[in-house]
Amino acid sequence: MSEHSQPKAAVKPAFYKSGIKPVWCPGCGHFAVLSALTKALAWLELPREQTALLSGIGCSSRIPAYTDLYGFHGIHGRALALGTGLKAARPELTVLVAGGDGDGLSIGGNHFIHACRRNMDLTYILMDNQVYGMTKGQASPTTDPNWDHSKLTPHGTHMQPFQPAALALAAGASFIARGFSGDPAGMTRLLVEAIQHPGFSVVQVLSPCPTFRPEQKGWKHSIHAWDWEATDDAVEAARRIHADDGMHTGIIFRAERPVWQPVRCQQTTVEAIEQEFVP
Amino acid sequence: MHISLAITGAGGAGVITAGQLLLDLLAAHGLYGLMRRSYGPQIRGGEAASLLRVADQPVYCLDDRFQLMIALDWKNVDRFVDEIPLGAGSLLLHEESAGPVPPEIQREGVRALPVPMKALAAQEKGGRMNSVALGLAARLLNLQPEQAAALLDKRLHRKGEEAVRVAQANFEAGYHWEGLPEPVFSATPASTPPDWTLTGNEGCGLGALRAGVRFVAAYPITPASDMLEWLSPRIEQLNGALIQAEDELASINMAIGAAWGGVPAMTATSGPGLSLMLEGIGLAVASETPVVVVDVMRGGPSTGIPTKSEQADLDQALHGLHGDAPHLVLGPLDVPDCVLTTQWAVHLAEQLQAPAIVLSDQAMGQSRMLARKPAEIQFIGQRKRAESPGTDYQRYAITADGVSPMAIPGTPEGMYTADGLEHEPGGKPSSAALDHVMQLDKRARKLEQHDFGDLWAEMAGEGELAVLTWGSSTGAVREACERFCRQGGRVRMIALRLLLPAQTDKLAQALAGVDHLLVVEQSHSRQFDRYLRAWHALPVQPRVLARPGPVPFTPGEILTELESMS
Numbered sequence: 001m002s003e004h005s006q007p008k009a010a011v012k013p014a015f016y017k018s019g020i021k022p023v024w025c026p027g028c029g030h031f032a033v034l035s036a037l038t039k040a041l042a043w044l045e046l047p048r049e050q051t052a053l054l055s056g057i058g059c060s061s062r063i064p065a066y067t068d069l070y071g072f073h074g075i076h077g078r079a080l081a082l083g084t085g086l087k088a089a090r091p092e093l094t095v096l097v098a099g100g101d102g103d104g105l106s107i108g109g110n111h112f113i114h115a116c117r118r119n120m121d122l123t124y125i126l127m128d129n130q131v132y133g134m135t136k137g138q139a140s141p142t143t144d145p146n147w148d149h150s151k152l153t154p155h156g157t158h159m160q161p162f163q164p165a166a167l168a169l170a171a172g173a174s175f176i177a178r179g180f181s182g183d184p185a186g187m188t189r190l191l192v193e194a195i196q197h198p199g200f201s202v203v204q205v206l207s208p209c210p211t212f213r214p215e216q217k218g219w220k221h222s223i224h225a226w227d228w229e230a231t232d233d234a235v236e237a238a239r240r241i242h243a244d245d246g247m248h249t250g251i252i253f254r255a256e257r258p259v260w261q262p263v264r265c266q267q268t269t270v271e272a273i274e275q276e277f278v279p
Numbered sequence: 280m281h282i283s284l285a286i287t288g289a290g291g292a293g294v295i296t297a298g299q300l301l302l303d304l305l306a307a308h309g310l311y312g313l314m315r316r317s318y319g320p321q322i323r324g325g326e327a328a329s330l331l332r333v334a335d336q337p338v339y340c341l342d343d344r345f346q347l348m349i350a351l352d353w354k355n356v357d358r359f360v361d362e363i364p365l366g367a368g369s370l371l372l373h374e375e376s377a378g379p380v381p382p383e384i385q386r387e388g389v390r391a392l393p394v395p396m397k398a399l400a401a402q403e404k405g406g407r408m409n410s411v412a413l414g415l416a417a418r419l420l421n422l423q424p425e426q427a428a429a430l431l432d433k434r435l436h437r438k439g440e441e442a443v444r445v446a447q448a449n450f451e452a453g454y455h456w457e458g459l460p461e462p463v464f465s466a467t468p469a470s471t472p473p474d475w476t477l478t479g480n481e482g483c484g485l486g487a488l489r490a491g492v493r494f495v496a497a498y499p500i501t502p503a504s505d506m507l508e509w510l511s512p513r514i515e516q517l518n519g520a521l522i523q524a525e526d527e528l529a530s531i532n533m534a535i536g537a538a539w540g541g542v543p544a545m546t547a548t549s550g551p552g553l554s555l556m557l558e559g560i561g562l563a564v565a566s567e568t569p570v571v572v573v574d575v576m577r578g579g580p581s582t583g584i585p586t587k588s589e590q591a592d593l594d595q596a597l598h599g600l601h602g603d604a605p606h607l608v609l610g611p612l613d614v615p616d617c618v619l620t621t622q623w624a625v626h627l628a629e630q631l632q633a634p635a636i637v638l639s640d641q642a643m644g645q646s647r648m649l650a651r652k653p654a655e656i657q658f659i660g661q662r663k664r665a666e667s668p669g670t671d672y673q674r675y676a677i678t679a680d681g682v683s684p685m686a687i688p689g690t691p692e693g694m695y696t697a698d699g700l701e702h703e704p705g706g707k708p709s710s711a712a713l714d715h716v717m718q719l720d721k722r723a724r725k726l727e728q729h730d731f732g733d734l735w736a737e738m739a740g741e742g743e744l745a746v747l748t749w750g751s752s753t754g755a756v757r758e759a760c761e762r763f764c765r766q767g768g769r770v771r772m773i774a775l776r777l778l779l780p781a782q783t784d785k786l787a788q789a790l791a792g793v794d795h796l797l798v799v800e801q802s803h804s805r806q807f808d809r810y811l812r813a814w815h816a817l818p819v820q821p822r823v824l825a826r827p828g829p830v831p832f833t834p835g836e837i838l839t840e841l842e843s844m845s
Contacts, residue, residue: 018696020707048694049688049689049690049691049692049693049694050688050689052540052688054536062708064696065696065698065706065707065708068694069694070686070688070693070694070695070696071694071695071696071697072536072539072566072696072697072698073696073697073698073699073700073708074532074535074562074566074699075532075558075559075561075562075699077528078528078529078532078559078562081524081528081529081530081531081532081533081536082532082533082535082536082539083536084522084529084533084536085494085496085522085532085533085534085535085536085537085538085540085544086536086537086539086540086688087536088494088520088522088533088537089493089494089520089536089537089538089540089541089542089544090537090540090541090542090688090689092689093540093688093689110525110526110528110529111525111528111529114524114525114529262515262519262520263515263520264515264518265515265516266516267516267517267518268516268517269517270485270488270489270517273485273488273513273516273517274485274652277475277476277477277481277485277652278474278475278476279303279306279307279473279474279475279476279649
């Protein structure tokens with residue numbers, strides 16, 4: 001896989017960037033996600049006009065405008081629904097969906113589990129910084145229950161955080177990986193594999209928020225790569241996820257599952273359908 | 280020449296099937312008919328009624344009185360007694376073993392006749408009372424039993440030969456029951472007989488397909504589910520796709536995603552679902568993505584009366600979006616008009632790159648009608664695409680008509696990011712006051728400046744007295760005006776098909792010279808009346824005939840209003 005870390009000479013990652021300056025804070029992990037994504041696209045040499053990147057609302061969801069792809073910055077939580085409709089209508093496109101932990105797991109949580117279950121050929125990049133950044137620092141579904149730095153929950157949330165990989169596995173996703181924005185080469189590899197995977201692929205990216213979660217700068221010391229290959233055994237994957245501290249990176253689970261696609265059957269015409277109205 | 284009859288019974292007793300078979304039988308005789316379904320929310324054990332009207336010309340509403348009622352039992356009959364007004368001379372056939380006629384059904388002058396339907400059905404093993412009831416109805420309407428036998432064979436064929444034989448025998452037992460009085464109806468076939476049978480929900484589905492809709496997102500909700508179920512297998516045969524979504528938030532956004540991908544897209548729902556979709560419809564406004572939402576209205580608010588009709592989602596369709604959000608709101612006027620109005624809505628949405636809400640309702644959506652085939656419409660509204668965008672392409676370019684060429688994914692050099700955030704012409708997010716007003720202006724302009732032609736309303740008649748209505752109330756208004764004119768009265772009828780953008784000048788012109796105005800709508804809080812006052816300049820203070828669902832307006836009560844106003 002190491003060859004994935006370097007794009008081929010033919011297409012440069014910059015080819016996929018729009019040149020619009022991101023709104024992100026200095027030191028934000030999302031810069032590295034954007035960089036890794038464009039590297040992955042370059043490695044795959046995907047035609048820009050055949051690739052769509054859709055998102056919801058939040059810091060991470062601003063990513064489409066920073067690429068030179070067909071982008072859609074939709075409404076909070078509904079990015080996967082937008083992507084699902086697009087992919088069903090235009091199966092030949094490469095459809096990527098991106099967003100944050102609040103967008104994808106709180107307001108959009110229902111779409112996330114059903115997208116896993118539907119297993120359409122989409123790639124979902126979940127940029128997880130365990131905080132709502134755009135609204136200035138509230139706890140998200142992946143925030144530690146004792147994090148008491150939010151004015152909204154000054155005593156902490158007292159709720160167990162979601163483990164996105166466990167949620168994805170339980171809901172039926174066929175490709176689950178975790179990356180770290182501090183490891184752009186590793187993240188590029190994961191994104192290449194995720195985009196190539198036929199079916200719904202979830203890439204959780206631990207992407208620090210230096211503004212509201214400055215302690216996440218320490219993640220670079222606690223991240224470690226899995227020392228095993230991806231499994232296609234859901235029981236084994238569940239065991240690994242639950243035994244983990246949430247800081248391992250790599251492909252956790254990869255399996256062949258039926259991919260939802262529009263039914264293709266005997267074709268007819270509207271005129272022929274109208275015959276059924278004749279009494 | 281026309282007659283109205285109701286077949287009632289417990290849910291699962293087959294009265295809806297009997298009604299539909301009776302409608303088929305009418306078609307075989309060259310007669311017109313309308314069948315409205317009234318039923319409770321239970322799947323089995325509730326109550327159901329087929330409310331039919333038979334005539335030698337198209338009928339769009341139920342009548343003032345029912346001349347015939349066939350009751351298979353009395354179970355929960357009180358729940359729809361208000362929807363089946365009997366009167367002097369009405370004939371009431373009721374199952375003998377079910378006991379005496381309940382007081383709430385019995386009216387002055389109603390001829391009640393106990394019939395041993397259960398015993399007649401039991402003459403055949405596996406026999407069913409609804410086939411006996413069909414036989415009774417066929418005899419009283421003077422229909423030919425040979426046609427019925429052939430029809431039962433056609434419709435029940437998949438259930439096997441024995442099922443067909445039993446149904447035919449049950450039908451014969453009812454038809455030849457010796458206790459029946461003389462037929463109450465004798466119609467000659469219409470000179471131009473019906474050549475189509477459809478429900479409003481099928482009509483909306485077909486209108487969408489005719490207009491090129493090839494993606495549908497669906498979340499089940501009464502009374503819209505049967506439109507989605509009708510579409511599902513058919514859209515697949517047209518190289519399209521239907522997805523069952525996880526909720527209505529997903530269905531509207533799936534439809535927007537598909538439409539943004541260049542494929543005309545639709546979803547259908549009812550009031551509560553429309554509420555959930557409103558934020559998404561706002562995204563379609565801001566991102567200028569065409570999408571059509573059909574709302575088959577039911578009683579509200581909240582879960583309300585899910586199985587029965589009301590015209591009370593008008594407020595949320597008109598005003599439910601946040602921000603200044605120009606969009607289209609249309610309402611079909613009757614069952615066959617569901618085809619035309621939905622087709623038009625799709626064309627308008629595509630042409631104007633804006634969302635369109637189509638307000639049908641349960642009364643139209645789930646009524647089956649024998650009709651003439653709805654004509655193909657002559658206009659085609661197509662999306663203006665950016666075929667070769669070039670490096671300076673601006674998705675939201677400021678144009679004279681407000682419509683900006685749209686690059687569809689797959690178009691080289693057209694890459695841009697569609698956005699619900701306010702944006703500058705290139706699509707880049709902007710909170711600048713000038714960008715906001717320029718984009719608000721263009722989105723408003725493309726709807727305001729569009730020439731909607733003659734389809735905005737249906738108009739008939741003349742005079743200084745006028746009736747204004749919309750949606751499924753049109754049928755009863757139309758017939759009341761016809762009766763009024765036959766009596767020598769003069770009245771103008773105006774039924775609005777296009778509610779937003781409001782055709783203020785056209786309606787003012789249509790109402791010129793009017794000195795008495797009646798507004799008819801099925802809403803408790805007079806939503807249509809308030810819409811008229813907000814968006815239009817009415818020449819006079821209207822009288823308002825407004826009431827909530829589910830009891831439909833009848834021509835007679837509207838006629839009474841017209842008589843009192845002239």
